[in-house]
Amino acid sequence: MRVFCIFITAIIFIAGPLQAQVQKNSFSIIGYYSGDAKSVDAYPVEKLTHLIYSFCHLRGNKMVVDTYKDTLRLQHLVTLKQRNPSLKIILSIGGWGGCAPCSAVFNKAEGREEFAASVKALNSYFKTDGIDLDWEYPSIEGYPGHQYLPADKHNFTLLLQALRKSLGKTPEISFAAGGFTSFLQSSVEWNTIAPLVNKVNLMSYDLTNGYSTTSGHHTPLYSTPQLKESADNAVQYLDSIGFPLNKLVIGAATYGRIFEIFNNANNGLYQPCKFQRGLSFKSINLDSLQKDGYTYYWDDIAKAPYLYNASKKLLLTYDNGKSIALKTQYAIYKKLNGIMFWELAEDKTTNGLLDMMYTTAHPAN
Structure with a gap:
């Protein structure tokens, strides 16, 4: 009976998106980018709705672009609007290992307000379109040694309020959310922040990660009996608490993870x-x-x-064209905001995963 139910569900969700075409730019296709200034030119940026510059940094209470080289890179990304006039360039701060002072800065009203003013100033200077917060993570342990406090959860809400007040209604505000249960349940005041943000970029990748001691898929669409964490698990949780699905963006990975397996069984999975x-x-x-x-x-x-390489006991978990097409169809069928990925520089310049996202969302184009 369980297999039969899974089969029927798959038919429903695959058939739905094929009938529900999406208009160009009504479905977000978002790429993070940390590569150099010129390499981006080889990618089909016309197929993106958003390109997120990764990363700006905190200096004191202010968001800054650290070096002259980074300034030139960001300025070049903005020129991509000549190729794609509807493309939004978003500034991002943090990343894994990049948010050591976040808890301390954002736990003070002065820090939040000064930060929000600096975000407005940088967007005005570079003519960019908003901010993506990648604080990993409020209230729960993230990068080893980074401060995390129970107060982070509410102060994250206050930070978003300060940003919306500073930026006004037009610039976009998004944040990268952990796609795993402890983040979803402990890091964010979901119903309070919903009116403040345009998008939540669910990092439904690294669900089996560099700290994992049991192998599994790092970016699965659905949960399995052995691995609860998945894109669908995160979406179902947020839907159950009333968070608007049209603000959710599920994540995909343009990279794989290789694990050494200690027990040569089950083709390397869950070992x-x-x-x-x-x-x-x-x-x-x-x-x-x-x-x-x-x-x-x-x-x-x-x-x-x-x-899986049985002789070398190596497992490679990743996204490919088939899994990307299914994720994109899922996002359309669920009426989510779109799909995003880390990161553009790791994709192929032609016939890559971005191409699959676009052609799945816009099969007639």
């Missing part, structure tokens, strides 16, 4: 493991990997691909 390294999607060559001993598998419950 004791140790993270080895990341691998960009543009470097994943299926033919070469198969010649090297990897076997391709598809998990039809998680809707996720993976590769």
Whole structure:
């Protein structure tokens, strides 16, 4: 009976998006970008609605662009609007390891207000379109050694209020949200912040990560009996507490994770493991990997691909064109705001995952 239900659900959600075409720019396709100024020119930025510059930094209470090189990079990203006039360039702050002072700064009214004023000033100077907060994480442990306090949860709300007051109605405010249960339940006052933000970018990747000791998919669409965390699990939770789905953006990954597996069973899935390294999607060559001993598998419950090398005991978990198409269809069917990914510089410049997102959302274009 369970298999039958899964099959019917899959038919419903796949058929729905094919009938519900989306208008260009009504469905967000958002890429983070931390590459250099010129490499971005090779990518099909016409297929993006948003490009998020990663990252600005905190200096004192202010958001700053650290170096002259970063200034030139950001200025070049803004010129991409000549190719795509509707493209929004968003400033981002934080990232994994990039938000050490966030708790201390944002826990003070003076810090929040000075920060919000600096965001407005930078957007005005660079002619950018808003702010994306990537604080990993309010109120729960994130990067080792970074301060986190119970008060962070409410102070994050106060920070968003200060930003909206400073920026006004037009500039966009978004934040990168952990796609896992402890963040969803403990880091954000969801119903209070809903009117303040345009988007929530769910990081439904790294769900099996560099600290994991049991292997699994790092960016699954659906939960499995062995791995609760997934994009759908996050969406279902937020829907259950009344957060507006039209502000949710699910996440995809243009990189894979390779794990050393200690118990050579179940094709490497859900086994004791140790993270080895990341691998960009543009470097994943299926033919070469198969010649090297990897076997391709598809998990039809998680809707996720993976590769396993039994002789070397190495598992590669990643997104591919098939999983990206299903995630995009899911976002359309659920009437979410869109899909986002980390990051553009790790995708292929042609026939990449961004191309699949766009053609799935706009099959007639």
